[in-house]
Amino acid sequence: MRQGEVITAEVVRIDHNFVVVNASLKSESFIPIEEFHDDRGQLDVNIGDFVSVAIDSLENGYGETRLSRDRAKRLAAWVNLERALDDGELVSGTITGKVKGGLTVMTNGIRAFLPGSLIDMRPVKDTTPFEGKTMDFKVIKLDRKRNNVVLSRRAVIELSQGEERAKLLETLAEGSIVKGTVKNITDYGAFIDLGGIDGLLHITDMAWRRVRHPSEVLSVGQEVTAKVLKFDQEKNRVSLGVKQLDGDPFTSFVATHDKNSLVSGTVTSVDQRGATVDLGSEVEGYLRVSEFSRDRIEDLTQHLKVGEVIETMIVNVDRKTRSINLSIKAKDHVEQSQAMQKLASESSASSGTTNLGALLKAKLNQQP
Numbered sequence: 071m072r073q074g075e076v077i078t079a080e081v082v083r084i085d086h087n088f089v090v091v092n093a094s095l096k097s098e099s100f101i102p103i104e105e106f107h108d109d110r111g112q113l114d115v116n117i118g119d120f121v122s123v124a125i126d127s128l129e130n131g132y133g134e135t136r137l138s139r140d141r142a143k144r145l146a147a148w149v150n151l152e153r154a155l156d157d158g159e160l161v162s163g164t165i166t167g168k169v170k171g172g173l174t175v176m177t178n179g180i181r182a183f184l185p186g187s188l189i190d191m192r193p194v195k196d197t198t199p200f201e202g203k204t205m206d207f208k209v210i211k212l213d214r215k216r217n218n219v220v221l222s223r224r225a226v227i228e229l230s231q232g233e234e235r236a237k238l239l240e241t242l243a244e245g246s247i248v249k250g251t252v253k254n255i256t257d258y259g260a261f262i263d264l265g266g267i268d269g270l271l272h273i274t275d276m277a278w279r280r281v282r283h284p285s286e287v288l289s290v291g292q293e294v295t296a297k298v299l300k301f302d303q304e305k306n307r308v309s310l311g312v313k314q315l316d317g318d319p320f321t322s323f324v325a326t327h328d329k330n331s332l333v334s335g336t337v338t339s340v341d342q343r344g345a346t347v348d349l350g351s352e353v354e355g356y357l358r359v360s361e362f363s364r365d366r367i368e369d370l371t372q373h374l375k376v377g378e379v380i381e382t383m384i385v386n387v388d389r390k391t392r393s394i395n396l397s398i399k400a401k402d403h404v405e406q407s408q409a410m411q412k413l414a415s416e417s418s419a420s421s422g423t424t425n426l427g428a429l430l431k432a433k434l435n436q437q438p
Contacts, residue, residue: 076142081119105139109164109176147178155209164204182219252292260284269308279352319351337378342369361397
């Protein structure tokens with residue numbers, strides 16, 4: 071045996087400060103317990119385990135041979151890192167802290183550097199969620215003499231996405247149903263991560279109703295089920311639609327709600343000239359200020375508020391423009407006419423009087 075050689079020893083005892091091992095030498099060896107901690111600081115051996123240790127010195131002045139678990143682990147770790155670099159294999163490591171330009175990673179006792187630009191596919195402003203996490207990395211640079219190891223998590227993600235992309239391309243076709251996660255939201259739509267390929271969900275294909283901004287119906291990180299409307303395999307461009315998964319609610323609505331139908335809805339927006347009313351099932355109607363009352367009104371915001379539930383009448387349906395016009399004035403007029411006809415009928419049956427003016431006069435005279 072010589073100094074630096076790696077040998078095998080059996081763990082025979084563990085106390086608070088040392089792990090005692092038997093390497094078939096003149097005496098048992100005491101190794102600081104910290105040398106048997108993993109990258110997370112947890113003890114990784116039990117009594118009876120056989121471990122690799124390195125010979126620090128054959129004689130320490132007391133007739134004992136000094137052994138080191140750390141040195142053996144480091145030697146093995148460097149061999150594994152060199153093989154991982156040559157063969158392109160992945161290594162596991164735990165992110166232990168933040169340094170200038172990136173993060174530190176402990177991999178089998180070796181302190182490595184993870185540049186900020188290689189943490190993820192996109193720039194990461196807040197690295198706090200990554201600290202303490204154990205992940206797979208790719209070794210991209212190694213200098214044993216300078217004790218320098220550089221890792222990349224981005225390369226692992228790219229590799230994974232490449233495999234996912236290949237599988238997705240085999241099944242992706244126009245008309246197919248896919249699931250993804252909202253990656254980014256713009257004024258004109260949202261980009262959906264389908265697993266290696268991004269699809270564009272245009273604002274006009276998010277819902278049958280009018281969507282003013284994609285953030286009204288979607289948020290980053292939200293899972294989405296959509297239909298592939300168009301797929302350009304050469305450019306890897308995918309157009310998606312959500313509203314195409316169900317039937318047209320407008321067609322269904324107008325099939326059962328024709329002109330002069332009474333409907334109830336919730337005011338979703340209002341300005342001086344009119345209000346938009348949610349009629350349910352992604353169908354909206356519009357109430358002009360002139361259709362609110364018989365009286366002349368200059369500003370509808372003084373009479374209606376967002377969230378208010380109102381009863382209206384459908385006065386026009388335009389299937390080409392997919393618009394529905396509403397009127398409270400027309401509803402009130404019809405209800406008043408119906409009330410007058412009912413009054414006339416009741417009075418006629420009881421008194422035989424048919425003159426409307428006389429009916430009203432008789433009704434008034436009956437009141438106390």
